[in-house]
Amino acid sequence: MKLLRIGPAGEEVPAVLGPDGRVFALSGLTGDIDGAFLAADGTDRVRAALAAGGLPPLDPAGLRIGAPVARPGKVVCVGLNYRDHAEETGVAVPDRPVVFLKDAATVVGPYDRVLIPRGSTRTDWEVELAVVIGREARYLASPAEASDHIAGYAISNDVSEREFQLDYSAQWDLGKSCETFNPLGPWLVTPDEAGDVGSLGLRLAVNGEPRQNGDTKNMIFDVPYLVWYLSQYMVLRPGDVINTGTPAGVALGLPGRPYLRAGDTVELAIDGLGTQRQTFSQA
Structure with a gap:
């Protein structure tokens, strides 16, 4: 559904x-x-x-x-969750999930305009599988319990400003929480229809040029593990969104680092979850 x-x-x-x-x-x-x-x-x-x-x-x-979920309580993000993405950014593959929070007000519709922040020169894209929580998850006993707490899945574009993210603070929040930085949707696909989310193709193109082509089977930490893991450190509540990481192909890891500029169009797709399309403009 x-x-x-x-x-x-x-x-x-x-x-x-x-x-x-x-x-x-x-x-x-x-x-x-x-x-x-x-x-x-x-x-x-x-x-x-x-x-x-x-x-x-x-x-x-x-x-x-619009975004398929109204007013998420929080957006929890997992960084460096694909080996090829960790490698392209020049960092070690993590032995525990890299977790950060993103301002929930960044969530917009899948076809809404995305604003490049003032002063930005390194705005980047990230196609991700988003998990939407349906039941409170608190200290789950094992990853096997995770499925009972998931309402469904959606496409997420975890837009990032790399200079703000990596150069200005030890935390990533400044480069992740700029307005409009989390297009979500078009649908919330329930687990019965989403199928095996451990094997979904993810794709992203900029101005028609393919940039990312990955598969969730290459996640370092899979969805059940992430829901279980996060529940040990925070209460996951209905409506919360988890961005589960992005595969290789972001501007940060490409030759010449072709960051986004006003007028650029980004198109995203995940098998069974639909498509997104955003045009970027200057804030």
């Missing part, structure tokens, strides 16, 4: 994409797709209503698609 939010920023309407490609409104079931909805088994209620044929159709033509 694919959940989405349609409409102007701040006025999105919750919806579901049916198996026949039609879109149906969820306004009668919930005011939004958020942590409260996910915690109350909202996806099960949508699935039942969709099967019963009781949802009104919605014509999405010409309407903006």
Whole structure:
């Protein structure tokens, strides 16, 4: 099942994409797709209503698609989680997940404009598998318990400003939390439809030129391990988002370091999770 939010920023309407490609409104079931909805088994209620044929159709033509989850409580990011990405950036492969937090207000729609910060010369891209939490995860006993706490998956672009990130502080926050720096979506794909997230192709192109072509099977720490690991150090709550890392091919690791400029277009895709497209402009 694919959940989405349609409409102007701040006025999105919750919806579901049916198996026949039609879109149906969820306004009668919930005011939004958020942590409260996910915690109350909202996806099960949508699935039942969709099967019963009781949802009104919605014509999405010409309407903006927003992030599939409203107001995440936090965005937890895992850095250097692909060996080839660690190698291209010249750092050792980590023996524990590299964890940092990103301002949740950076989350925008998958086709929204992304702003290059003032003073930036090193704005970069990162296609990532995002995990959306559906049930509170606190001190999970093992990675095997993780699946019970996952609402679904989405595409995330963990946009980064490398100078702010790497040169200005020992922390990465300055280069990760600039406004609009986390396009998410287009859909929240439930685990039953997402399939084996341990083997999904990830791709990214800039101005039509392929830059990243990876596979989640090459993660150093897989999704169940990450959810378990993070639950030992923080409470993961419904609606929280985990960005699970990016494969090789970011500007930081490419010859000439071709960082993004105003007017550049970035296109992303993950198998089964849809596509994104953003045009970058100057803040």
